[in-house]
Amino acid sequence: MKNILRTAGVLAVASASVLTGVTAAQAAPSCSTARVCLYDDYWFTGTPRSFGWVTYNVGVDSNDKGSSLVIGPATDPASPYVYFYVDNNFAGNNVVFRAGNASNDLRGLYMTPTRNWDDEITSVWG
Structure with missing residues (x-):
């Protein structure tokens, strides 16, 4: 049986x-509540790194290295969005994701017609 x-x-x-x-x-793997999980490689592989929804700078080890990501559940259902920025302190181009979503390959997400989000994330606001 x-x-x-x-x-x-x-x-x-x-x-x-x-x-x-x-x-x-x-x-997509899970990510903790009010956390963002960035992966150095596509399809959630490579070095994983976890950050809070408010991170002014992801740090030297993580800056411009995210190729896939997972957004954890929101702590407040009224604020379910997370913004990713290309520069420190929530500056420059940004892209928004809803809590609980993921992207397995940031090469397919464009900030300009000739520039994608692969290896571009520096700060996070949610």
Whole structure:
């Protein structure tokens, strides 16, 4: 019986992967409440780093290194948005995400027609 259930579970995951185009390993990981999780590489791989929703500068180790991200749940449902800025102290171009969302590849998100958000995040406001 266990083998039948195990096989059914594997088939269910395989079917879901075919329908969604992603594998279980590619699904967005969770991020804590009122936190932003940045990953150095695409598909939530590479070095993970976590920041609060108000971060004036992500620091030398993280500056301009985020290639994918996950937004944790909001602490206040009335304020569910997080802004990412290209410069310190919430300056320069910005992009907004809603709490609970993620981006597996920031190369597809453009701040200008010729510049995407890959390796560009410096500050966070939410």
